[in-house]
Amino acid sequence: xxxxTLLGIADAGRLLARGEITSIALxxxxxxxxxxxxxxxxxxxxxxxxxxxxxxxxADREIKGGARRGPMHGIPVxxxxxxxxAGVKTxxxxxxxxxxxxxxxxxxxxxxxxxxxxxxxxxxxxxFANGAMTPDQPFPAVRNPWNVKYQPGGSSSGSGAAVAxxxxxGAMGSDTGGSIRNPAGFCGTAGIKPTYGxxxxxxxxxxxxxxxxxxPLAWTTEDCALMLDVLxxxxxxxxxxxxxxxVDYGAAAQRPIKGLRIALARNWYEDKDAVTLEMKxxxxxxxxxxxxxxxxxDDVVFPDVWDYHICxxxxxxxxxxxxxxxxxxxxxxKFGYTTRRRFQLGAFxxxxxxxxxLRFRRQLTLDTRAAMRGYDxxxxxxxxxAPETFEEPQPIFHFLGKPSLTMPFNVTGxxxxxxCCGFSSDGYPLSFQLAGRAFxxxxxxxxxxxxxxxxxxxxxxxxx
Amino acid sequence: MSSPKAPTLEEFRTRAALSGLTLTPEDVExxxxxxxxxxxxxxxxxxxxxxxxxxxxxxRADK
Numbered sequence: 057x058x059x060x061t062l063l064g065i066a067d068a069g070r071l072l073a074r075g076e077i078t079s080i081a082l083x084x085x086x087x088x089x090x091x092x093x094x095x096x097x098x099x100x101x102x103x104x105x106x107x108x109x110x111x112x113x114x115a116d117r118e119i120k121g122g123a124r125r126g127p128m129h130g131i132p133v134x135x136x137x138x139x140x141x142a143g144v145k146t147x148x149x150x151x152x153x154x155x156x157x158x159x160x161x162x163x164x165x166x167x168x169x170x171x172x173x174x175x176x177x178x179x180x181x182x183x184f185a186n187g188a189m190t191p192d193q194p195f196p197a198v199r200n201p202w203n204v205k206y207q208p209g210g211s212s213s214g215s216g217a218a219v220a221x222x223x224x225x226g227a228m229g230s231d232t233g234g235s236i237r238n239p240a241g242f243c244g245t246a247g248i249k250p251t252y253g254x255x256x257x258x259x260x261x262x263x264x265x266x267x268x269x270x271x272p273l274a275w276t277t278e279d280c281a282l283m284l285d286v287l288x289x290x291x292x293x294x295x296x297x298x299x300x301x302x303v304d305y306g307a308a309a310q311r312p313i314k315g316l317r318i319a320l321a322r323n324w325y326e327d328k329d330a331v332t333l334e335m336k337x338x339x340x341x342x343x344x345x346x347x348x349x350x351x352x353x354d355d356v357v358f359p360d361v362w363d364y365h366i367c368x369x370x371x372x373x374x375x376x377x378x379x380x381x382x383x384x385x386x387x388x389x390k391f392g393y394t395t396r397r398r399f400q401l402g403a404f405x406x407x408x409x410x411x412x413x414l415r416f417r418r419q420l421t422l423d424t425r426a427a428m429r430g431y432d433x434x435x436x437x438x439x440x441x442a443p444e445t446f447e448e449p450q451p452i453f454h455f456l457g458k459p460s461l462t463m464p465f466n467v468t469g470x471x472x473x474x475x476c477c478g479f480s481s482d483g484y485p486l487s488f489q490l491a492g493r494a495f496x497x498x499x500x501x502x503x504x505x506x507x508x509x510x511x512x513x514x515x516x517x518x519x520x
Numbered sequence: 521m522s523s524p525k526a527p528t529l530e531e532f533r534t535r536a537a538l539s540g541l542t543l544t545p546e547d548v549e550x551x552x553x554x555x556x557x558x559x560x561x562x563x564x565x566x567x568x569x570x571x572x573x574x575x576x577x578x579x580r581a582d583k
Contacts, residue, residue, distance in 0.1 A: 366561040373558070388542050397550050403539045404532075404555050409562065416565045452550055456557040 060085040061222035062517070065279035066306075068225060069127040072119060079119070079130030082225075083112035083174050086132045090176070090223050093520045096204055098196040099218040101137050102145055103177040108132065111174040118172065127282045127306060129172030134224040136212050137178040138185055138261035139165055139270075147195070148261050149181045151390045152383060154194045162259025163291045164228060164270050171286035176224050179214025183395040185230055185263045186376065187211050188450060190392040197446070200242060201518040202484055206443040209242035211235040215273045216243035220518055226274040226283050230260060232267045233368050234462025237489060240273050240474035241438040244485030244516070246504065247273040248280045249462075251495045252469035253298035255284075256291030264375040265296070266414075267368060267466045276514055277473060277504030281305035284497060300495055308498035309505040314350030316503060318490075319431040321464075324361040325440070330458045332441030338486035339437050342477040342507060346435075349506050353435065358427045359420055364467045365459035367420060370405065370413035377402020397452050421468045425493075432499050437461055438474050438487040462489065471497045475504045476513045526556045 060082050063071070071077045087105050094100050115130035140146045140158035147153045161169065169175070180198040182189050187210060189197045198213035200206040201221035208217045212229025216239025219227050229236040231249035240247030248271050255270040262268055272283035284305045291297040320343060325331045343353045377384070380391075380399045388396050428434060440458055444450070451457060465472035472491035479485055492500040508514050527535065532552040536543055543551070 360564075362561070363564055366558075366564050369558070370562060370565070385540055385542065388547075397547060397554065400541055400543070400547065401551055401554050401558070403541055404535065404551065405558075409565075412565050412567070412569075415569050419566075453554040453557060456554070456561075 079112040079115040097199040099214040125172040140259040163256035182211035185211040188394040209238035237474040241487040258293040264372040278309040281309040281501040311502040316351040319356035321436040325437040364464040368463040434491040
């Protein structure tokens with residue numbers, strides 16, 4: 057048998073269903089690898105080995121007894137440490153919560169457990185998912201498995217690093233301005249920020265109520281789709297939760313994409329000097345592959361990416377301040393250096409500025425919809441190029457530099473996936489985004505999975 | 521936006537003193553830089569809106 061940690065969720069699910077492998081064998085393989093290599097990248101804050109073994113044994117008993125629950129049954133996954141887990145520490149990578157043990161699971165965690173998934177543990181993040189890693193936090197910073205000198209992207213940094221390093225088969229992240237798609241891009245995994253409202257946020261530490269989105273990262277888009285199948289659904293305890301029709305995302309991942317119409321938002325990244333030549337070439341080559349698969353891809357001009365960037369940034373700054381205001385006033389020293397300042401900044405913005413940003417959001421959403429008329433998907437680069445190193449001084453207000461290429465789809469609420477499209481000459485992953493209309497994750501998944509099947513990139517893994 | 525003029529560090533200190541936050545002098549300097557930078561970018565946000573341009577989170581009495 058090959059190394060079980062190299063299997064994807066879809067393949068492992070089929071082998072489990074046929075009785076060719078067991079969940080406990082899978083789980084032990086991952087626990088052994090975590091023990092052997094995680095000290096190099098610090099992706100886990102807490103490993104729940106005993107709970108995982110119990111869940112794996114139960115899965116094996118049920119599958120053997122003919123009670124297989126579905127493709128996630130017996131599959132080892134892990135959670136960004138802002139997902140509340142009953143009886144297991146949920147730290148938010150922060151001094152504030154370093155000993156916090158919730159009584160109940162987040163709704164998404166409950167759904168994963170109901171589907172029979174095996175939870176391996178809790179993964180490192182940026183403090184309260186704020187988007188910056190600083191050294192003055194209670195757990196080590198997560199490192200990029202492609203090169204440990206480099207940042208893995210964030211804030212779902214542990215989720216991206218652990219999936220890429222074969223330390224879990226899938227992981228939950230959250231995305232407010234790009235926090236699933238950045239680590240997915242920098243770590244070379246797949247990741248999906250679903251439509252705002254598709255997945256419950258109940259039991260997940262908030263950063264910005266009107267932008268926060270929960271979602272999966274896995275090695276392939278198809279695997280993310282299988283996770284979405286068990287995660288999506290209305291939750292009356294989440295005010296942002298939508299009532300939607302049940303969709304089979306796993307089936308959508310097998311759909312041909314002939315005739316799919318894709319709008320390439322080239323003006324978002326090619327008009328700026330910041331994007332690397334290799335990233336541009338990677339996206340151009342991905343366009344060629346998608347055309348060969350039968351899709352049409354046209355350049356379409358969208359609103360300036362800076363507009364989405366500043367709109368989302370004002371909303372995040374104000375909402376994050378409102379959420380953390382009490383702690384920022386009473387015990388500011390307990391926050392990390394950068395987190396504290398980011399959460400303080402919202403105190404200086406006015407109600408009028410917030411309302412203007414919300415109105416701007418509505419305008420941008422309508423303008424994006426108009427630009428997409430006649431198209432099923434939007435495509436663009438996922439990020440600008442190489443990850444930052446740990447040695448580089450980290451700016452406190454990173455958003456004053458380059459605009460975020462991921463923010464447009466947080467502002468509009470559309471579903472967006474990150475798809476790896478090769479590697480730079482330095483060995484770092486390149487990737488592009490595919491975004492669909494609201495609640496059309498199926499088209500996103502179909503195009504991402506078709507591209508991955510047609511290209512060799514999923515065969516490359518980092519060496520640790 | 522309605523406040524296009526960036527405050528000087530001195531003006532910002534006065535405002536920071538009224539913010540209710542516990543701030544070190546270093547905090548204030550960093551926050552001033554961040555605020556001025558954000559304000560400059562916020563020039564992109566229109567100042568005048570049609571009456572119909574409601575924000576997306578509209579209160580609904582039936583929810």
